[in-house]
Amino acid sequence: MLKRHYSLAMSVALLLLLLSMLLSLTLGSASLTLADIVSVLSGQPGVSPLADTIIWQIRLPRLVCAVLVGAGLAVSGAVLQNASRNPLADPYLFGLMAGAGLGATLVSVVLPPQLISLALGAFAGALFAVALVFTVCAGQRWRKVEMTLLAGVAVSFMLSAISSFILYFAEPFAANRVIFWLMGSLSRTDWHSVMLLAPVVVAVLLLALALRRQLDALLLSDESARTLGVNTARLRLILLLATALLTACIVAQCGGIAFVGLMIPHIVRHFFGVTSARLLLGCAVVGALFMIWVDNLARTVLPQQEIPLGVITSLVGSVFFLLIMRRQRL
């Protein structure tokens, strides 16, 4: 991938992102034109207070969250795929989703109402799952990436089984609440969500960019990376912890949005290149772009009703996953 191809791809992606952001602000039940949006955003006088509220309090925080969630999941996926040298790695490894589901289930069904918010419960559950996987993989076995992946799958099934058991005996309303939450949505997001997600997404992106040379070195082999002075075990631990924390934050705010972290890095590698710096920046932009349009689709396809984000990303992602398998003859 030549430098000029990368520059062109990045310029096009950034332009599309900007246009998509503006267009997204016009979409919704209240009819607002592009001119209204520009007036509100530039703070011009004469704009109706209702339009001002819709843009600043509803649509813009949701849009910024879509950007952060898409960028965060795609960057996490890229980091994990390079760090594990596994093109099918995904941020929902380590049982994060199952852990978040168990946390949400416990908060909604078992604990007294209003004691802990669902998001906080999910966050704690996701971190618990990661801690469990890391404990299993601690020590010598930790150095083997396959062990981490297998431990993630095992923990995932175990925590899902516990959640299912609790939900089986729960009252239907509480069970529905958890199930719908797990399907993923940006409808609950606000500026508070932005303030929570933005620092984590930016910090993980900067960390990954700082470690881009080490990530590139891992693409050959662990031994090869070590001869270049890379402490492979410590590097993996740092990156896995950072991406797990980021994904746990996203899951806590938005529920389960699967396959973004798997799919976007593959698309980005094709258009932006495979070295980590290009891949990470490309994933941040394309992931954001993808999530904006998934959310637009989710809230406009059916009248007066939102489709859960996880349904759309899983549908698109699973088809993509099958295409990768077919191409790589896995």
Next chain:
Amino acid sequence: MLELSAVCLRFGAKQVLHNISFSLQKGEFVGIIGPNGAGKSSLLRLIQGALSAQSGQILLKQRDISSFGTAELARTLAVVSQTTAPLFALTVEQVASMGLLPHKSWFELNSSYDRAQVKLALQKTGLAGKCSDVVDTLSGGELQRLYIARALVQQPALLLLDEPTNHLDVQYQHQILQLVKALGIPLLACLHDLNLAAMYCDKLLLLHQGRQVAFGSAAEVLQPELMTQVFGLPCEIALHPRLDKLQVTFMPASAERLC
């Protein structure tokens, strides 16, 4: 440049290396030879810092190797091991540029000097015309030369090579060894082919079951009795009439059946 004194290595209950002592001077090419399981690769991994010695001392540039940080060691010593192609479609230039890693801080970008270093390394290894080629498309010999280019970008004081001619055809075997010998960097290489070792190395270290059997010039090490004792086959050693290098020929146990 490199000095080992009574170095021992143990994997659990198994003693892998016993009392290895030798030195490598500036400009020398030392070849480590011996049968499978003799401890050649373990010795190389010990010197590159991937393993820790049970006892003894390894001095690199008159400093104990354990006092080097990982990045500092990578700036002093480069390793070319048995190579595999990368998972994703990296280009030749991108892989060679990885050699800059030990010289770079977190957010530091590549300078024009760095790019010149990469270009020079690719020129020296005959890959200048393949900068933008994807690594997957290289032949085995080209891939090995690429990893040598990456090692050159590290600007090391010592180059370690682990079986650099494995899986290469005869032409590439000579090409690779001629290339590394012409670099002017002190070299330590594990070699399977005794004739190549005799042809290119200044000194040979013969290992057998983790023990140092001999260290010295090819004439000192390549003795028929020693070779027979270590490799378990009768052998003849003769001076090549034109190359003035020793040539080792092992005789199968049932040699007469071949006649």
